[in-house]
Amino acid sequence: MQRFPPSIQELLLHLNDLPGVGPKTARRYLFHLLRRPAQDLLRFSAALSKIPNELTTCSLCGNYCPTNLCDICADPRRRNGTICVVADHQDLTAIENTSEFRGRYHILGGVLSPLDGITPDKLHVRELQGRVQSEEIKEVILALNPDIEGESTMLYLGKLLAPTNAKMTKLARGLPMGSDLEYADEVTLTDAIRGRRELGKMY
Numbered sequence: 001m002q003r004f005p006p007s008i009q010e011l012l013l014h015l016n017d018l019p020g021v022g023p024k025t026a027r028r029y030l031f032h033l034l035r036r037p038a039q040d041l042l043r044f045s046a047a048l049s050k051i052p053n054e055l056t057t058c059s060l061c062g063n064y065c066p067t068n069l070c071d072i073c074a075d076p077r078r079r080n081g082t083i084c085v086v087a088d089h090q091d092l093t094a095i096e097n098t099s100e101f102r103g104r105y106h107i108l109g110g111v112l113s114p115l116d117g118i119t120p121d122k123l124h125v126r127e128l129q130g131r132v133q134s135e136e137i138k139e140v141i142l143a144l145n146p147d148i149e150g151e152s153t154m155l156y157l158g159k160l161l162a163p164t165n166a167k168m169t170k171l172a173r174g175l176p177m178g179s180d181l182e183y184a185d186e187v188t189l190t191d192a193i194r195g196r197r198e199l200g201k202m203y
Helices: 006-016 023-035 039-056 089-096 126-136 148-164 184-194
Strands: 083-084 104-107 139-142 167-170
Touching: 006 139, 083 089, 083 126, 083 148, 089 104, 104 126, 126 148, 148 167, 148 184
Parallel strands: 083 104, 083 139, 139 167
Antiparallel strands: none
């Protein structure tokens, strides 16, 4: 096995940490970067170095943004009494790209998975509960993946938020069981949003 200099070996380790990237893909990315002009690498490095200082998370929904509030939460036209709950940032982007939903979002930071140690206290559940009450939310759309963990999380949130009297809905079955929102096409997501149903009528 080829031995790389320490600086390259460190870069390989970071590349290998990326989701879906194994050792072979990490090496392919590495050699692609090494073939790039020095100025390209410097610009790439500069862009990465800005993230810790110039990017934060929205104090309401948890979306990445440069200020205390993201553009969606700061937009008064989107305060329509509806919150769309998603597991992570990629799912927010996927739904936002459909241009179908005009309310606001709440990023949970994952889904319940006790076997992996992900319990309600590890997610932004209490923050969601507070928002539903303080913002007088009329509908909560649970836009979570249609798998075991997603369904369990929706059932938990449905019971937790029941006293608020907000209508609980989830995406229609335009999304197949076991699929990821991140990889769904916009037409499928649009149909799923339009065909959402009230949570209490499904259990």
